[in-house]
Each structure stands twice: as structure tokens, then as C-alpha cells.
Amino acid sequence: MDQHASHAADNRRVEDVRLITGAGTFAADWQAAGQLHACFVRSDRAHAEIVALDAAQVRAYPGVRLVLTGEDAVQAGHLHAPHAFTYPGRNGMKARAPARPALAARRVRFVGEAVALVVADTAAAARDAAERVRIDYRDLPAVPLAEDALAAGAPQLHDDVPGNCAFEVEAGEEAPVAAAFAGAAHIVHLKVESTRVAPSPMEPRACLVVHDAAQDSYRFNVCTQGITALRKQLSDYTGVPEDKLVIEARDVGGGFGQRTPAYPEYCALMLAARATARPVKWVSTREEGFLADTHGRSNIIDGKLALDGDGRFLAMRLDWINDMGAYLSPVAPGHIRNTVACMTGVYRIPALYETFRVALTNTTPIGSYRGAGRPDIAYIVERLVNAAAIELNMDAADLRRRNFIPLAAFPYKTPTGSTYEIADLRGVFDKALKLADWVGFAGRRSKAAAAGRLRGIGIATVIENTGPGNSPIDEAEIVLDASGTITVYVVAKSQGQSHETTYPIIVANALGVPPANVKLVECAPGTQLRGSATTGSRSTVGAGSACHLAAQKLIEEGKALAALELNLEPSQVDYAQGVFSSAESKRRITLADLGKAKPLAVKGGGAFGATFPNGCHIAEVEVDPETGRPEVVSYCAVDDCGVIIHHGIVEGQLHGGVVQGAGQVFGEHMFYDRQSGQPLTASFLDYVMPRAGLIRDIRAEEYATPSKISPLGVKGVGESGCTASVPVLVAAVMDALRPLGVTHLEMPLTPSRLWQAMQAAAIRG
Numbered sequence: 001m002d003q004h005a006s007h008a009a010d011n012r013r014v015e016d017v018r019l020i021t022g023a024g025t026f027a028a029d030w031q032a033a034g035q036l037h038a039c040f041v042r043s044d045r046a047h048a049e050i051v052a053l054d055a056a057q058v059r060a061y062p063g064v065r066l067v068l069t070g071e072d073a074v075q076a077g078h079l080h081a082p083h084a085f086t087y088p089g090r091n092g093m094k095a096r097a098p099a100r101p102a103l104a105a106r107r108v109r110f111v112g113e114a115v116a117l118v119v120a121d122t123a124a125a126a127r128d129a130a131e132r133v134r135i136d137y138r139d140l141p142a143v144p145l146a147e148d149a150l151a152a153g154a155p156q157l158h159d160d161v162p163g164n165c166a167f168e169v170e171a172g173e174e175a176p177v178a179a180a181f182a183g184a185a186h187i188v189h190l191k192v193e194s195t196r197v198a199p200s201p202m203e204p205r206a207c208l209v210v211h212d213a214a215q216d217s218y219r220f221n222v223c224t225q226g227i228t229a230l231r232k233q234l235s236d237y238t239g240v241p242e243d244k245l246v247i248e249a250r251d252v253g254g255g256f257g258q259r260t261p262a263y264p265e266y267c268a269l270m271l272a273a274r275a276t277a278r279p280v281k282w283v284s285t286r287e288e289g290f291l292a293d294t295h296g297r298s299n300i301i302d303g304k305l306a307l308d309g310d311g312r313f314l315a316m317r318l319d320w321i322n323d324m325g326a327y328l329s330p331v332a333p334g335h336i337r338n339t340v341a342c343m344t345g346v347y348r349i350p351a352l353y354e355t356f357r358v359a360l361t362n363t364t365p366i367g368s369y370r371g372a373g374r375p376d377i378a379y380i381v382e383r384l385v386n387a388a389a390i391e392l393n394m395d396a397a398d399l400r401r402r403n404f405i406p407l408a409a410f411p412y413k414t415p416t417g418s419t420y421e422i423a424d425l426r427g428v429f430d431k432a433l434k435l436a437d438w439v440g441f442a443g444r445r446s447k448a449a450a451a452g453r454l455r456g457i458g459i460a461t462v463i464e465n466t467g468p469g470n471s472p473i474d475e476a477e478i479v480l481d482a483s484g485t486i487t488v489y490v491v492a493k494s495q496g497q498s499h500e501t502t503y504p505i506i507v508a509n510a511l512g513v514p515p516a517n518v519k520l521v522e523c524a525p526g527t528q529l530r531g532s533a534t535t536g537s538r539s540t541v542g543a544g545s546a547c548h549l550a551a552q553k554l555i556e557e558g559k560a561l562a563a564l565e566l567n568l569e570p571s572q573v574d575y576a577q578g579v580f581s582s583a584e585s586k587r588r589i590t591l592a593d594l595g596k597a598k599p600l601a602v603k604g605g606g607a608f609g610a611t612f613p614n615g616c617h618i619a620e621v622e623v624d625p626e627t628g629r630p631e632v633v634s635y636c637a638v639d640d641c642g643v644i645i646h647h648g649i650v651e652g653q654l655h656g657g658v659v660q661g662a663g664q665v666f667g668e669h670m671f672y673d674r675q676s677g678q679p680l681t682a683s684f685l686d687y688v689m690p691r692a693g694l695i696r697d698i699r700a701e702e703y704a705t706p707s708k709i710s711p712l713g714v715k716g717v718g719e720s721g722c723t724a725s726v727p728v729l730v731a732a733v734m735d736a737l738r739p740l741g742v743t744h745l746e747m748p749l750t751p752s753r754l755w756q757a758m759q760a761a762a763i764r765g
């Protein structure tokens with residue numbers, strides 16, 4: 001066990017009691033004196049012109065204070081949702097980013113798009129009035145599927161996005177890949193879909209906006225993954241300077257990437273707060289969440305892997321269609337960046353090339369979703385590797401072992417430009433094979449077969465980047481105040497990752513004091529600290545490292561102040577376990593007493609690049625041939641996230657991630673009617689979330705290779721579980737059905753889909 005884990009031995013998390021006893025403060029809990037309530041009128045069709053919008057009658061309705069429409073948003077200039085395709089695409093192409101007024105003007109492009117905003121004295125009055133807003137639409141043909149949207153002659157969503165193609169971009173080099181394919185002994189080809197999912201955090205979105213007329217500034221209480229990114233995006237969207245936007249968030253009930261962007265609703269609420277001169281509050285319903293919160297994934301990937309006669313990988317080509325929904329979200333391009341960063345996976349593949357076509361469709365915009373491209377790239381790469389093992393009649397583990405990047409090759413520069421710092425792939429792999437008893441599988445399969453069940457095993461060996469983050473610098477501030485309290489400030493924002501436990505441990509370990517003596521404040525309103533939002537599993541690397549460095553600075557600056565108090569030279573002062581002392585003079589002063597005499601505030605931080613956590617997951621699934629019901633009967637995971645700060649939290653993050661991936665594999669799917677563009681799974685009746693019993697027992701073990709990117713030796717872990725569980729669980733199901741001749745299925749692997757595949761295979765004979 002490393003030094004940083006020592007204070008966390010009892011595994012308790014500081015925030016748990018507050019959160020599980022209902023004492024949290026979530027976005028909807030905020031109230032402001034005199035607040036009004038908002039309700040959005042949303043489009044009930046996927047693609048239509050707004051012919052007329054009659055709000056006159058509604059404006060006169062009792063309790064109604066304001067009705068805003070798309071024209072108001074256009075007039076205010078709340079028009080251009082920011083996006084991050086700021087780099088040139090294929091042949092120098094510039095991204096075509098369509099305007100997105102905060103309320104739809106003249107045309108709607110997806111079911112659930114906000115068309116008008118009604119503000120009233122009560123939430124009920126706002127809802128009643130919103131139902132009475134009359135909108136006449138002229139329906140237009142809809143294209144909810146990305147491949148349809150990119151096809152010649154498809155209905156066009158935006159005049160300035162010809163062919164519904166917002167961007168084309170490529171990575172790697174095409175010529176060496178083509179040459180390697182020409183000389184390959186084997187080529188495997190697969191086209192798969194990484195399905196569209198609705199992230200669905202527990203806390204529905206909510207936002208309270210207060211406009212200060214004197215300062216012309218806005219104050220928000222909102223569920224967010226970090227205020228710095230949100231502040232910048234809101235400013236870009238509305239033109240209001242960042243220093244006029246103050247954002248406050250306390251507890252956030254899940255984010256999964258979906259709580260990052262500046263949603264148009266927030267910009268419409270700003271207009272309402274300004275126009276009414278009253279605070280305006282909006283709390284989303286769950287149904288609105290399905291329709292208007294960003295979705296995740298939704299990629300179609302055509303992949304080819306070339307191998308030599310000995311099963312060595314020669315080259316890989318991937319052609320992606322990235323569905324982005326009706327508009328570009330500010331965070332969507334992150335998927336592409338991440339798939340490029342990890343394209344080679346854990347394998348030495350000398351030549352790589354991939355293309356991306358970013359499609360706009362009549363669906364809810366796509367944003368980041370836990371993993372943001374890493375589960376997608378891991379899914380296609382691992383499925384190709386499994387297909388290759390079948391083609392070559394090799395054991396899936398042997399084929400992987402043959403192609404791993406060897407330990408001696410680290411730091412490893414990939415053909416698509418990443419530098420993997422350090423990973424002991426064989427070490428992780430061997431530990432996982434042993435944990436899962438890989439070699440004993442044949443016996444378990446026979447036993448299951450004797451009981452009339454189809455048993456399969458899957459393996460996934462994955463690596464992911466924990467992102468450079470949306471700020472080049474991460475900072476933390478530590479204040480030692482006159483009461484002797486140590487408070488640490490960061491701009492990351494926990495949504496369930498237990499930062500309130502983690503950062504105090506980091507600071508306490510550096511200072512040699514109990515973690516209980518250190519308090520954390522995340523995202524203090526108005527803070528000017530720099531740092532990334534809690535995205536890309538980089539908070540421990542970024543904000544955590546900054547906390548560590550700030551604590552070291554506190555010791556150094558504390559020594560100078562202690563020297564003054566003790567009438568010594570700073571060089572005569574030592575520090576250990578919360579006490580400044582001098583061996584010669586026997587004088588001493590505690591950290592707390594120093595704070596009382598000389599309060600101190602220090603800032604620490606730096607630029608911490610991407611780390612590359614990796615893992616090997618092995619799962620076994622049994623399928624009931626009578627009903628098609630799959631059951632995960634074994635799940636083993638060995639992960640390397642570097643030095644671990646808190647083992648219990650890491651385990652929890654892995655479990656959560658694994659089950660989140662399993663949700664996509666077995667049930668979750670945002671599904672649209674191909675003709676009308678109506679979402680058919682926009683409630684928990686139809687959208688199948690994973691239940692607690694889906695994976696009953698996850699056996700997780702650690703394998704640490706410390707990272708030098710962070711002074712703590714940490715790598716990220718928040719998304720690792722779902723990056724690995726998507727490919728491994730699909731592989732296990734496919735392996736179970738392979739003896740029947742089923743070779744390819746798309747997610748979600750529902751009982752009915754499996755049953756139908758088995759029936760079709762039986763008919764084929």
C-alpha cells in the first residue's frame with residue numbers, strides 16, 4: 001500500500017451521510033426570494049417549419065408573467081451554441097456549425113427542442129399555460145438515422161450544412177495502411193454500431209437564474225460538472241462577459257458527461273430573468289431529460305484489421321459516421337479526439353488510418369457520455385481482434401498476447417500521435433487470466449451445456465486516455481485561516497466521484513495531518529481558479545495533483561511565517577505532522593496555531609497531460625436457449641490506474657462504470673422511428689436501465705504502474721469500467737452463441753434479440 005492510501009484505510013466517504021440522509025443541496029433545492037417558475041414549450045415533431053406561434057392568449061393567463069419565443073432569442077443574440085471543432089478537417093475543411101437559437105426560431109429539428117418559454121408565478125401555472133401555447137407547424141421530412149442523413153437526396157436540416165455533413169476529418173496515414181492491406185495474409189471486416197444512449201443521471205436538470213440589474217450580471221444555481229467550462233460556454237453563447245456570470249453548485253446527482261454543456265435552456269432563462277427582473281427557476285421533468293438532455297455514443301463504425309500469417313497485426317482502418325443529432329454540442333468533438341488518441345488500443349499496429357463523417361440528424365444532440373469515444377474505439381478494436389482470432393482459429397488470449405505493446409516499448413508513441421506513458425500490459429493480462437481462470441473455461445462451458453445453457457467467455461484488453469482536460473492548467477488554493485481550519489478550493493465538481501473525501505486525503509497526506517482537519521470547497525462562486533471540469537477522468541490527475549503541490553507550497557510558505565513567529569531563520573524550521581519546529585531551539589508551533597497568528601493562502605498547480613490507465617476484463621455469460629435471457633455469471637477486472645488514493649472509491653467507480661457499460665450492452669437504447677423521427681424509448685418504461693442484479697459480483701483487482709505525469713503517480717479511473725465492459729460483455733454473449741452459427745449482433749443484446757438470432761440460426765441449420 002502506498003503512502004497516499006494510508007488515511008483511507010477505513011473506506012468511509014465523507015459525503016455519504018449527507019447524501020444518503022437527504023441533506024444534500026441539489027439544483028432544484030435552491031430558492032430565491034420572489035422567484036418565478038419556468039416551463040418550456042417543446043416541439044412534438046422531429047422536423048417542421050413553425051408557421052405561426054400564438055402566445056397572446058397565454059400572456060393574459062392568470063399568473064403568467066412572460067412568454068419568450070425564438071424571435072426573442074434571435075433578437076438577443078443568444079444564437080450560436082459554441083462547439084469545439086476548431087481544428088481543420090479533411091482537405092482543410094472547416095466545421096459547419098449551424099446556428100442554434102436558445103429557443104427554436106422558424107424551424108424545429110428534433111422532438112423536444114424548446115420553442116417557447118413560459119414564466120409564471122408558480123410551476124403549475126407555467127405548465128398549464130405552456131400547454132395552451134398554440135403552434136402551427138408545417139411538417140418536413142425527417143432523417144433520424146445518420147446514414148440516411150448523409151445519403152444523396154436526403155432532406156436537409158440546415159441551409160448552411162450541405163448534405164447534413166457538419167465536418168469530415170481523418171487521422172493517421174492512408175497510404176501505408178492500403179499497402180499493408182494489399183500484402184496481408186488475413187483481413188477481417190466488421191461494421192458495428194455503438195448505439196445511442198440517454199445518460200439519465202438521478203438528478204433531473206434544474207437551473208435558477210438571478211439577474212442583477214445594477215451590475216448587469218447573472219447568478220446561476222445549476223447542476224454542472226464544473227463551472228469554468230460552463231461559464232466560458234455560456235459567455236460564448238450569449239455574449240455576456242465571463243466575469244458577469246457567477247455559477248454556484250453544491251451537490252450534483254450524477255453527470256456522466258451530460259452535465260457539462262451550456263444548454264440553450266439556460267440562455268433562455270437568462271433572458272427571462274432579465275426581462276422580468278425576478279429570479280427564474282426551471283426544473284426539468286424526466287421526460288424532458290430524455291428529449292432535451294444530450295445523448296451519448298451513436299456511432300457507426302466500419303472497421304478492417306489486416307494480419308500476417310502468424311497473427312501479427314499489420315494495419316487497421318476505421319471509417320466512422322458520427323451522429324451528432326440536430327446541432328453540434330459544445331463537447332461532442334471530444335469523442336473523435338479520444339478515439340484517435342486510443343486508436344491502436346493496447347496493440348502494436350504499425351499503420352493506422354481513420355475517417356470521420358459528422359452527420360446532423362433530426363434527433364437530440366449528442367454530447368459526452370462516460371467514456372466519450374473510448375468505449376466506442378475499444379468496442380470496434382476488440383471486436384475486430386475477436387473476429388481475427390476466429391478467422392485464424394486462435395485462442396483470443398493468445399492472439400492478444402502476441403500483439404501487445406511490450407513493456408520495453410514504453411513510453412510508446414502511437415501512429416496517431418499519442419504517447420502512452422507506461423503500462424505493463426502483460427502483467428495486467430496475466431493477473432486477469434488467473435483471476436478469471438481462463439484455462440478452466442472449457443470445463444465450465446461443458447457443465448453449463450449439460451444443464452441446457454449456452455455459456456460464453458469474453459476478454460477485453462483496453463487502454464484509454466484520461467484527457468488533457470478543457471483547461472491547460474489545473475490549480476488548487478489552500479487557505480489556512482484564523483480558526484486554524486485548512487480549506488482547499490478547486491474547480492472540479494464531484495457528481496458522485498467522492499471528491500470531498502479524495503482531495504482532503506491528498507492534502508492531509510502531504511501535510512501529515514488527519515483528513516478530517518481538511519475541508520473541500522469545489523467551484524466556489526466567482527472563483528478565478530483555473531482548472532478543468534470533472535470530465536475525462538482527469539480530476540485526480542489535474543485537481544488532485546494541484547492539491548498536492550499547493551500543500552507542499554503551504555509547508556514552504558508556512559516555514560517562513562513560522563520562522564517569524566519563532567524568531568528563527570526559515571532554514572532553521574522543519575515541518576512534520578502538522579508542526580513547524582526547530583530541533584536546536586526546541587521551539588515549535590502547530591499548523592493550526594500558525595493559522596491563528598498568521599492566516600495563509602497559497603495556490604499550487606501546473607499542466608498535467610493525459611494519463612493512460614489500462615485494464616483487462618474477462619466476463620462469462622450464460623444464455624437461456626428457451627428465453628434468450630442472458631445472465632452475467634462471472635466478471636473479473638484488473639485495472640491499472642496508477643497509485644490509488646482511495647481503494648474503496650476506485651472500486652466503486654469501476655463497479656459503476658462496468659454496470660453502466662452493461663446497461664448499453666443489454667438494454668439501453670434511444671431508439672427513433674425511422675420515418676417520423678419520434679423517439680420510441682423516451683421513458684423508463686421503454687428505456688431499459690441496468691438494475692442492481694444485472695452483474696451480481698464483480699471481482700476487481702489492482703495492478704499499479706505509477707505515472708510521472710502527476711506528482712501523485714495517479715492515473716484516472718472514472719470511465720475505465722465502461723470502456724472495458726462494453727466490448728467484454730458483447731464478446732461473452734457472442735462466444736455463447738457462436739456454436740449455433742450466430743456471428744454478428746448489435747447492441748442491445750436483449751432476450752428477444754438473442755432469442756430471434758437463435759431461432760434464425762436454427763432455421764438456417
Ligand code: MCN
Binds near residue numbers: 536
Ligand atoms: N481515484 C483514486 N485513485 C486514482 C484515481 C482515482 O483513488 N488513481 C478515485 C478518487 O477518489 C476520485 C475518483 O476515483 O475521486 C474518480 O477519479 P478520476 O478518475 O480522476 O475521475 P473524475 O473525478 O475526473 O470523474 C470523472 C469521471 C467521468 S468523466 C464520468 S463521466 C463519471 C465518473 O467519473 N461520471 C460519474 N464517475 C461517476 N461516478 C458517479 N457516481 N457519477 C457520475 O456522474
